Amino acid sequence: MTQTAQVSQIKSGKRTDIRRENERLILDAAEKVFAEAGFGGATMQLIADLAGLPKANLHYYFATKEDLYRRVVSQIFEIWLDAAASFDNAPDPASGIGAYIDAKMDISRRHPHGSKVWASEVMHGAPVIQDYLETTLTEWTNGRIAVIQRWIDQGKMNAIDPRHLLYMLWATTQHYADFGHQIETLNAGKPLSDRQWNEAKASVKTMILRGIGAI
Amino acid sequence: MTQTAQVSQIKSGKRTDIRRENERLILDAAEKVFAEAGFGGATMQLIADLAGLPKANLHYYFATKEDLYRRVVSQIFEIWLDAAASFDNAPDPASGIGAYIDAKMDISRRHPHGSKVWASEVMHGAPVIQDYLETTLTEWTNGRIAVIQRWIDQGKMNAIDPRHLLYMLWATTQHYADFGHQIETLNAGKPLSDRQWNEAKASVKTMILRGIGAI
DNA sequence: CCACAACCTGACCATCCGGTCAACGAAAAT
């Protein structure tokens, strides 16, 4: 029962709590502002206002605007990598790819801002995450290509180019986040309901899984 | 054979030519810069340098940065609308949607910058083209939904939600433009060759057309 | 040839933005 005693998890203490809380506040605000305004259009003042902190305080936690941005981009990438676990340990494409679609669609719904920031970053030539693309993403991609190729060799799905299948999976699932505004406008200006999200997931899964001959 | 005599087409004359030429120069440069830097990150100076004109000259042809941007966005939208013609007059989904995929993939290859500008615009909440989304795009979408529904009713394809099919078509085809940098990185840093583009088109068509039971 | 209109552009300005800093308050260590 000393000062650092705590029921569970990571470090605690008033100082640590304040830091964690403020970093979270700033990162959440930054994600939204970067998504809605782009890196160039975002301002530290806007992020500060949304976070409810003075601008100078942001620079205490994150040295530069680019540092803050880098952290936001890394976050969504981590989330996507985690979702990729659905891919492994699956006996066949219907369950593996099906679970992957479910996971990515859920992320599109829960982290639309992060998805947009990533899209923006890649569209602008990936100035700050080029190394991620060349290392982690490349390795991950090659690993899944091997898995898909194995399924093809085992006759569990049609012989399509695994690479283009992956692109289609990314494109389609992320579209629901990145182009969410367009989809909403075409949905009479209203966000998709729970039911509609489920229909979207079902439609995507049906089309893709049929498209590759997995069902 | 007066001064305005001309072999063909629209107005000519030195004055008119200069205007057309400079507007084209500026629009092309702007499309590229807006695509690579986003609206906020783009500067009039950058566009001017790329166009090879003094900055003040840009403001002679386009009053504000936003005016210029609006023109760039309208351009790609027009191009996409034209491509949509492939959809009509098609007897069945295999030819109609197949032609549409071909057209959109070709646009992704030929106008990657425009596609990115559009994506960026929509991601940021479509501040300057909300009216397009609500009028022209909505009407166009409803028209195609009707066409697809007819094909379904005629038993020419599976009963999938036409809306989600359209989203998948847009997402997948535009992905090759918007995420071109990522695709290039995953392709050993090299742009897709002619052969690879054809493979991409073929893969996309196979997966989608099979996915909806059109082939 | 003249007068008017269209086109061109260097220099300039007001504003905004990322980032700094010094001074201060609060927690924690000794």
Add this chain to the structure above:
DNA sequence: ATTTTCGTTGACCGGATGGTCAGGTTGTGG
């Protein structure tokens, strides 16, 4: 209790940016 470390913040600065403008040049119609 004292010192040290960490967190806080208003005020400020240099540089960049969108936009203006006055004075020029070039084309065109009469």
